Amino acid sequence: MTPDLDTLFQALADPTRRAILERLSRGPASVSDLARPFDMSLPAVVQHLAVLEAAGVVASEKVGRVRTCRIEPGGLSRAEQWIHERRAAWEQRLDRLGGYLAAHPDMPEEPK
Amino acid sequence: MTPDLDTLFQALADPTRRAILERLSRGPASVSDLARPFDMSLPAVVQHLAVLEAAGVVASEKVGRVRTCRIEPGGLSRAEQWIHERRAAWEQRLDRLGGYLAAHPDMPEEPK
DNA sequence: CCTTCACTTAAGTCGTCACTTAAGTATCAG
DNA sequence: CTGATACTTAAGTGACGACTTAAGTGAAGG
Structure with a gap:
């Protein structure tokens, strides 16, 4: 439960x-x-x-x-885990975007 | 803000x-x-x-x-940090308690 | 026993939250 | 200009959350 x-x-x-x-x-x-x-x-x-x-x-x-x-030890872990996953997801995405922009310096915005 | x-x-x-x-x-x-x-x-x-x-x-x-x-990157960090701090605090405490119990095997409960 | 202590149960109040519908206000496409 | 699109504002409703006070229960102490 x-x-x-x-x-x-x-x-x-x-x-x-x-x-x-x-x-x-x-x-x-x-x-x-x-x-x-x-x-x-x-x-x-x-x-x-x-x-x-x-x-x-x-x-x-x-x-x-x-x-x-x-x-209750470990009771907070689900919350901690959810936050961590979300943060990991969008930081990874921002990293990819950063790399893309670095490679193609004069793009207007957000790749499709 | x-x-x-x-x-x-x-x-x-x-x-x-x-x-x-x-x-x-x-x-x-x-x-x-x-x-x-x-x-x-x-x-x-x-x-x-x-x-x-x-x-x-x-x-x-x-x-x-x-x-x-x-x-908004970093918006979750305060929440993540609070959870992490709490977890760290009581895990450390449980570790100390574990060590104490290991050193004094026949104590009844929770040291004063 | 009879209190006192440490909660526990019950009931009620007041405000906030998660919606809803209805009626705006700016764009933008033709 | 006209109408459709993409929200925005406003107002209302029903449920839930954070308390309160008042009255109960059950272990301990004298």
């Missing part, structure tokens, strides 16, 4: 959620620990955590009455 | 917009060219393009009555 890119990018498109990820990348934390820095209610933070879990970037486990959250 | 990560990730969190980027990574195209493959009205596609422009990942220029859109 690897989540789709929609869910993944959507999860990253919020500053609170990115801040949570940054906090978690320095080690696991409880829900209240994660909520403390933010100026919002605890349920709100829990909802953000749910989004991050649905996106497959964090995992959590409840022991006693405290839920501990940690990074 | 580099756009923030919110805008950038938000722009990527939609399949139509990612499809437009994939199309554009194979070369520039007019608005109608971009709209053709999609089962939605032209104004809708134009709105998606506006989001992509605001996010700094595409640029467009109008000549006569046709607007030609192209990739």
